[in-house]
Amino acid sequence: MGEADWRLGRRFEAHNGTVHWDRFGEGDPVVLMHGTPFSSYVWRHVARALSGRYTVHVWDMPGYGASAKYEGQDVSLPAQQAAFTALLAHWGLERPAVVAHDFGGAVALRAAVLDGVAYERLALVDAVSVRPWGSDFFRLVNANADVFAALPPYLHEALVRTYIASAAHRELRTETLDALVRPWLGEDGRPAFYRQIAQADERYTAEVEDGYARLDQPTLVVWGREDTWLPLERGERLAAAIPGAGLHPVDGAGHLVQEDAPAELVAALLSFLH
Numbered sequence: 001m002g003e004a005d006w007r008l009g010r011r012f013e014a015h016n017g018t019v020h021w022d023r024f025g026e027g028d029p030v031v032l033m034h035g036t037p038f039s040s041y042v043w044r045h046v047a048r049a050l051s052g053r054y055t056v057h058v059w060d061m062p063g064y065g066a067s068a069k070y071e072g073q074d075v076s077l078p079a080q081q082a083a084f085t086a087l088l089a090h091w092g093l094e095r096p097a098v099v100a101h102d103f104g105g106a107v108a109l110r111a112a113v114l115d116g117v118a119y120e121r122l123a124l125v126d127a128v129s130v131r132p133w134g135s136d137f138f139r140l141v142n143a144n145a146d147v148f149a150a151l152p153p154y155l156h157e158a159l160v161r162t163y164i165a166s167a168a169h170r171e172l173r174t175e176t177l178d179a180l181v182r183p184w185l186g187e188d189g190r191p192a193f194y195r196q197i198a199q200a201d202e203r204y205t206a207e208v209e210d211g212y213a214r215l216d217q218p219t220l221v222v223w224g225r226e227d228t229w230l231p232l233e234r235g236e237r238l239a240a241a242i243p244g245a246g247l248h249p250v251d252g253a254g255h256l257v258q259e260d261a262p263a264e265l266v267a268a269l270l271s272f273l274h
Contacts, residue, residue: 006044006179008058008066012090014083016075017068021059021087025051028120029093030273032058033084035102035128036196037164039065041179042101042258049266054273057091061107065183069192077103077204081110085117097273099123101258102230106205113211123220123272125265126227126255129238130209131202137163138197138229145198149191160184160193169226169254176259212241219245220272224253224260246272 008020021040030050032043040047040058047056060067062083063075084107088096097120100108105127111117132139141148151159164180165172172180184193219242223235232249239247248268253260 006041008040008060012059012087014062014086016079016083017062017070017073019059019062019068019083019087020066021057023058023091024048024056025054027054029091029096030054030056031088031093031096031098032056033098033100033104033108034061034064035100035104035126036064036200037160037184037193038102038180038256039183041065042256045262046099046258046266046269049262050269050273053270054097057093057096059087061104063192063196069188071191073192073195074199075192075196076199076201077106077110080107081115084108085111085115088117094118095120097121097123099125099269100127101125102255103128105129109212109215110204110208112215112217113208119217121218121220121273122215123222123269124238125222125257126224126230126235127221127238128230129205129212130234130241131205137166138200141194141197142200145194149194153185153190156190156193157181157185167229167255169224169252169256169260172256172259209241212238213243215242218272220248220268221245222248222250222257222265222268224255224257225249225251226253226260227255229255 008022010021012019039060050056061080095118105124221235221239239245250261257265
């Protein structure tokens with residue numbers, strides 16, 4: 001599970017494309033869910049740390065990371081919710097602990113509210129969960145996806161690199177930024193980047209926000225204080241909406257807490273999961 005050779009060696013055929021996934025360690029199950037425009041790669045350090053005590057499941061959502069990308073693919077929030085629910089059944093996990101970042105948080109919340117998926121514990125890290133969604137740039141691309149998709153490759157790469165770098169409060173290492181950008185390059189990756197933003201729709205969280213009050217699993221909301229994509233105020237609202245949820249702000253961290261403060265994140269998760 002080294003940084004330079006992060007690979008997901010197993011496959012699952014979801015309704016919206018082949019999912020690449022893997023598991024590490026032994027113990028009670030923990031599922032790590034990435035957000036957008038990221039992949040399971042953002043969990044590499046956390047997965048390594050947790051695998052000493054838990055069986056850690058990681059996966060790339062269809063349309064992300066190493067998983068399938070193709071024209072006309074449904075990568076909407078409901079589609080990813082269906083893929084996640086099916087994947088849990090494939091894994092045989094009836095009540096796992098789940099740690100979900102960004103858009104992955106929206107997937108986990110919808111699965112709980114609409115599909116009745118039960119979690120032993122739920123940690124939500126800078127999660128897409130309450131309106132409004134995303135950064136100003138995200139909303140601009142969402143409204144003009146066809147225009148941005150026409151950018152030449154070199155401008156597209158510069159745009160994606162700058163956008164992903166802005167998710168972290170601290171400067172990302174070059175090799176880390178390269179790994180996060182790589183899935184969005186090339187003939188498959190470039191259109192996939194704009195596809196996942198174009199299909200984002202706030203009504204998918206509007207459908208379930210009232211349902212957060214019915215959730216009864218132990219919940220921890222972790223949020224970077226310096227998050228410029230989803231300000232801490234969104235995390236405060238999310239924690240207030242889920243009965244008994246705790247809020248753990250992380251100083252010196254932006255939207256990518258996994259990169260800005262991995263040690264503090266791991267400590268918070270180990271305490272919460274234990």
